[in-house]
Amino acid sequence: MLKGIAVVLVAVFAFVVCDNHLFRNADIDMDGHLVESEFDMIFDHWDRNNDSRVSEYEFAEGWRMDDWDDDVNAVLEFHLFDVNDDGYIQDVPDLRHLFKTFDNNGDGQISASEFRYTWDSLFED
Structure with missing residues (x-):
């Protein structure tokens, strides 16, 4: 039982570290918000x-190189981000749709809390 709880805690920690890392690296001006150009940098x-x-192969390879979670989640995430199912994540329509999804309040920028909330919700069952 304790081993199962530990595995869940490690997985949750990995996702929190992942989303914080992504956000911090993309927030070029360090104002605590991402505009579309910063979001695209992710x-x-x-x-x-x-x-x-970004192809599925590139995404999975990058996921692995960044040492995030397992390959299964990389494939699942890729297919969530590839909103038109064309086999690529690209500016139009994928990134524009994703930006709007992460921008919960529709103000044209993504706060750290909006990013974390949306990123975490992607992994909920």
Whole structure:
């Protein structure tokens, strides 16, 4: 029982570290908010061949290189982010849709709490 609880706690901690890391690295001006160009940088990080889109392979490879969680979650996340199911995460329509999803109050920027709330909700059953 304690081992199961420990596994859950480690998984939760990994997701919190992951979302905080992503947000901090993207918040270039360190104002505590992401505008669209900063949000896009999160995904640019995974665009290994610089073709302005992220394939499932690039995303999973980047996820692994960043040492986040397991490969299964990388594939699940990719398919959540690829909103039009074309096999790529790209600016239109994927990132524009995702930005609006993360911008919970619709003010045109994503606060750290909005980012954390939305990121965490992606992993809920």
